[in-house]
Amino acid sequence: MSEPRSDLDLVAGARAGRRDDFAELVRRHHPAILGLCVSMLGDREEADDAAQEAFLKAYRSLGRFQGDSAFSTWVYRIASNHCLDRLRKRAREKSDSLEALLEAGGDAAEAALGQAPSGAQALEDAELVERALSALPPDYRLILVLRETQGLDYRELTQALDCSLDAVKTRLKRARRQLEQNLRHLLGGSNV
Amino acid sequence: MSEMDDLDPRWQDAMKGLSARHAPTSAQTERFVAAVMARLEPRPSPWLEAARSLLQPRWLVPALGVGLASVFLAIGRQADTLDMEVLVGAASAPSELVLPAEPARPLMAPEAP
Secondary structure (H helix, E strand, O other): OOOOOOHHHHHHHHHOOOHHHHHHHHHHHHHHHHHHHHHHHOOHHHHHHHHHHHHHHHHHOHHHOOOOOOHHHHHHHHHHHHHHHHHHHHHHHHHHOHHHHHOOOOOHHHHHHHOOOOOHHHOOHHHHHHHHHHOOOHHHHHHHHHHHHOOOOHHHHHHHHOOOHHHHHHHHHHHHHHHHHHHHHHOOOOOO | OOHHHOOOHHHHHHHHHHHHHHOOOHHHHHHHHHHHHHHOOOOOOHHHHHHHHHOOOOOHHHHHHHHHHHHHHHHHHHHHOOOHHHHHHHHHOOOOOOOOOOOOOOOOOOOOO
16 A cells, blocks of 8 residues: 655645645645634634635645645644634624624623533533633634644644744643633632 | 643543544545535646745845835935035026017917907
């Protein structure tokens, strides 16, 4: 059986116009990119659309891929930026609506955390974490998803988020702290 | 990074579980691949891509700014050394006076029918 082709080899093929090579790249990285988009956006359908857009952007920008990072990290970066753009747009639309006026005193976090049923402990941990994640600011959510769910190491995080190692460490620490606060809130103040 | 900064193992496991929770089936992946491939446009020409990648480096815009500033500075320095007398002389030189052919006729008089 022949060795599977490397991502770099497939990128070279796609650059040369071989669409099948790009299809193989999409096939390989679809689960990870979809996972990132679902965790960031919450809605499966929107996530699917965002993941498609991310791959289309990647295809259009293949000429700019230098190979300094892994192809997966590069696509993570594109998908992350795309999800953040969508969240910003969503926030803008929300702030334009009457709903935003009514919610002016509270915030998204309060809304998400407020949905916790009284028997929150009965919820599965994954569901709790998902709810706590959705109440985080987008940049905290992003770094936690990339690190804890997608398993990127610190070097990959600096590449995917385009920031220094110190910035990654600081943001990650704050994000973890806030996630645990949210989880404590969901569990009604019991030990986390 | 110290272990103090890590999430509680319970939540770490839950976070890892999220990827499995959202994992697509192979049929969903194939549908996704087909959808992406159907939306692909022809890739831009290599020339366009080369031009775009030239504009990509972060140093380019500040470098262009510095370059433009130095050009303006050079022009400014040159202007200081211009002979002001020549300029003043040129500005105050009497211009040629053109007299009307028939001085008695009003300048703006309408043409006779």
